[in-house]
Amino acid sequence: MSKQMNRLISTNFRKWCYNLTGFNQYGLRRDDCLAENEDVKEALKRLPQHIVDERNFRIVRAMLLDTNKRLLPKEQWTKFEEDVPYLQPIVEEVKKEREEREKWNSE
Structure with a gap:
């Protein structure tokens, strides 16, 4: 099998796995789903406020959709290609x- 074919299969498989998770159907991005431990909380403080606001909007919208047992229309789902780590x-x-x-502190 050629490298191009392997890459195509790999990309298609990754897209399939991405869609299987389901968070994109609520408009969430991968990084929106990180557990908020101390490291994540500190990282959030370092983000520009508008990015934090966009994240909070996506999370609140997803919770509201889930509560109402609804999904976003398919054209509003987060696409694999657009979900870049922020x-x-x-x-x-x-x-x-x-x-x-x-x-440093232990030494």
């Missing part, structure tokens, strides 16, 4: 800083 890179940075701080 929080995960900052969370990784916060984790590295915390681990470095813990290491």
